[in-house]
Amino acid sequence: MSEDKVLRASNLNVFYKNRKRKLFSKNKKIQVLHDVTFDMEEGEVLAIAGESGCGKSTLARAIVGINKDYTGELVQKYDGPQMVFQDPYSSLNPAKKVGWLMEEPLKVDRKRKWTKEERMARVKEVMKEVELPIEMLDRYPSQLSGGQRQRVCIGIALMRYPKLLIADEPVSALDVTIQSQIMELLRSLHKKLGISIIFISHDLRVVYRISDHVMIMKDGVIVEHGKTDEVYRHPQADYTKRLLTAAGIRK
Template sequence: MKKLLEVKDLHVSFQTYGGDVQAVRGVSFDLYTGETLAIVGESGSGKSVTAQSLLKLISIPPGRITKGQILFGGNDIVAKTEKQMESIRGKEISMIFQDPMTSLNPTMKVGKQITEVLIKHQNFSKTAAKERAVELLMQVGISMPEKRINQYPHEFSGGMRQRVMIAIALAANPKLLIADEPTTALDVTIQAQILELLKVLQAKMNTSIIFITHDFGVVAKIADRVAVMYAGQIIETGTVDEIFYDPRHPYTWGLLASTPRLDIDEKADLAAIPGAPPDLINPPKGDVFAARNEYALAIDFEEEPPIYQLSETHFVRTWLLHPNAPKVDPPESVKKRMRSLSSTFEEPVLVER
């Protein structure tokens, strides 16, 4: 596959009265054409900031990219001016935000919000743009599109508004679609429909997707590869089957174990990761997860762990993989949760080892 995006050693900070919050610290990853990469982690781990940095949506005070490269099609987005970014946003890279009600303009009809993208980025005439807007609404599963283009966002349900957002995002046939927790506010039935819609449209358009989420159930349904973020860093990345069947970082174990499942014994306690994320104004010395890690070694509190490569696609940042480290396996409670997760998905994308 052809490499579409390369993020190299990305650092993003936000200026506050208490000091600079180092929200993203040395993030690196690649994305290939037609691939879906899921970025997962707790709230505040840096997922959305990383995604928004790809469009330089945080590049005005108090947020700024302090270091790194974002190579899109070989060109460094970090070096581009705001004027140059106008030809990339919406045309080359589009974004679906979490809450469509706050993303859509409540004073404009949805048809107008779609056609302005087509007119600006695709040079459509007003007549052709309106016809295409109807086609896009039909494509994302909205019935009676000829009528719907003349309605306002408040006249749509939450799921329909999200479909409108997808239509807007795909109007200019972008190479990269960033979906920032687009199904979080939806019920599970509508969530499944939106995920299936994205998969169908991706296959049709060969668009690459970066999917931001904290839900491993969503990850299993849509992703090809997974990057696990914690405290502004990617601490584990791999294919879906590597993350679900062979996770190596204790934080990944905790996320998997804390995923609720209806088929688990209702009397069993849902696992939780103890403690709280670190203060990123003054990040701790050593491994940022050490204070919450029951398997932490003495060196975790002194030195930041390197990234160990386990396969061509599997990378993990933990001292537990050092040749001299004691062998530590996931606890049985985590293994049970992992087996449950992997065996109950409606459309498994994993192969048991």
């Protein structure tokens, strides 16, 4: 993989166990992704778009190592990509305060032993990056708004200086005003930290606002991939055209 690439997938086929299979059924696994091939440049914001069930989240989980049941090649330039999930409330332990939640990734860091002072300094640094006041470290997730909880989730993902951040529908559970604020935060972090971002969404209007490149998926297959402006202005796949029309972006 060349130096300017942060990620490459070649003929990637991803599976998961069929927990609803009938007794004695031979079909123990279901294939979700089919021969997915793409690469991602360093510092790029790549959006993965498509309708629910198309394989977007399955691909994300394979990249971060949650789903290891795959064939093909998945090569990453850096270790430890981090993920931000759709629902910020269910992603956070409600019994722990924000300070504990932010500090935890450093306590379990296998690559470096952090002193308590170093951990707290890093926590305060990241709180500033995600634009949250230090006083919130002493609060529980239930005491925060949806947007504040998502900022905490983004902060937790940033704690160990990842080079790749995967945001899986990070604004779909938020109202429109808060969506804009979180989008602006992600754009700011991308510019400030030089971090590569995979942004997963079914909302093509949101995708257009943040991505350099977009990859359209349907039934576990990439149907179109290119620069966002080019794909939106001159879509090649009929499926992409239908999505853009349904979103009111294309007549």
